[in-house]
Amino acid sequence: MKIAFIGLGNMGGSMAQNLLKSGQTIFGYDLSEVALQHFAEAGGVVCTSPQAAAKEADVVITMLPAAKHVREVYLGEHGILAVLKAGSLCIDSSTIDPQTIKEIAAVGQTKQVRICDAPVSGGTLGAKDGTLTFMVGADAQTFNAIKPVLSLMGKNFVHCGDIGTGQIAKICNNLILAISMTAVAEGMALGVKLGIDPQALAGVINSSTGRCWSSEIYNPWPDICDNAPASRGYKDGFAAHLMLKDLGLAVDAATQAEHPIVLGSMVQKLYQQLCQEGDATLDFSSIIHQYAPHQCLLA
Structure with a gap:
């Protein structure tokens, strides 16, 4: 399985490191050179853009500061939905408004890409220790499909309902x-x-x-x-x-x-x-x- 991780800050960086500890190959991108350096030192494959990280991925995880960043990464001029292969899964763990992720998921559906919201609780300590709680908004099939990946970064996985309900819970x-x-x-x-x-x-x-x-x-x-x-x-x-x-x-x-x-x-x-x-x-x-x-x- 090829996993891309976009957003390697205080939370995302630790989450990506836990994926790396499990032996996964992770392709990562962040605007911060320092974050990329830490990611590389942990064994990650540094990419030059979100598209470069995501183009061959089976699963993409995004952990970004705000809705505008999530929208840009997925739907922008160089957004990842333009290059993702059909059948891939996207897990957005950012904390944003429910409407934005619903809109992005609707576009993904037209490209046969499943997108769900899975914001987290547990803070930076939980991210480092791999004990996060994931609040997932997705259909049952998608929830079951992403649980093996989430289990590498957290301990609790709550299926809150359809797309957007994870954000409501968060x-x-x-x-x-x-x-x-x-x-x-x-x-x-x-x-x-x-x-x-x-x-x-x-x-x-x-x-x-x-x-x-x-x-x-x-x-x-x-x-x-x-x-x-x-x-x-x-x-x-x-x-x-x-x-x-x-x-x-x-x-x-x-x-x-x-x-x-x-x-x-x-x-x-x-x-x-x-x-x-x-x-x-x-x-x-x-x-x-x-x-x-x-x-x-x-x-």
């Missing part, structure tokens, strides 16, 4: 994640301000009803979780500007559906402020800086 999950991270940041900062040791407070939260992934695995206060970005200067995680993008997707979807999204809108404004103040490229747990900038920046 948007809702990240909405909850952003809200919970902000809640943990607010609570941790308040506790420290009132005089409790952050380690003690985290211990209470994580053995009580406030416990959640954002508090236990990815705590935004420095030195609570050794492997969390907060303990390495908020670097090399899921960038705040990407979380802001995902919150925008959730707010837009709610607006179109005429559905209330009160907390999501409030958290979106906090992330907008965070990014405007210079933390856009830091991990999204740096939302703590909205509550305790002095303590955390010096930690």
Whole structure:
């Protein structure tokens, strides 16, 4: 099986490396020379364009920042749908709006190329460890066809429904994640301000009803979780500007559906402020800086 991987950033690069560890031959492309160098050092075959990576592939995986990038890679002037062979499978693991992937899949169908959405949860740690959860929007036949490939990069595979439902699940999950991270940041900062040791407070939260992934695995206060970005200067995680993008997707979807999204809108404004103040490229747990900038920046 020939696999192409387009988008080798913090998430895609680790996912591609797990494919390589399984002995697969992977043809990769990314705009970043550094990302391509890491991919090559891991044993990947570096290609000069998305088309070059995809033209002989049986399976193509894309992990890109936003809908405009996904649309360009698939449908642009040098898009991969122009060169993909009939019968090939495309797995888009980007986080985008459901309508875009539906439109791309419809074009793929005219070329006998099956396209599904399979965004992920688990963050950069899950990508490195191969423990991601995939939320798949596809028909049952396509879902079963891609599971062997997904199993090389993750542990959980949820068939959410038809094309686009994977994106719906991801948007809702990240909405909850952003809200919970902000809640943990607010609570941790308040506790420290009132005089409790952050380690003690985290211990209470994580053995009580406030416990959640954002508090236990990815705590935004420095030195609570050794492997969390907060303990390495908020670097090399899921960038705040990407979380802001995902919150925008959730707010837009709610607006179109005429559905209330009160907390999501409030958290979106906090992330907008965070990014405007210079933390856009830091991990999204740096939302703590909205509550305790002095303590955390010096930690």
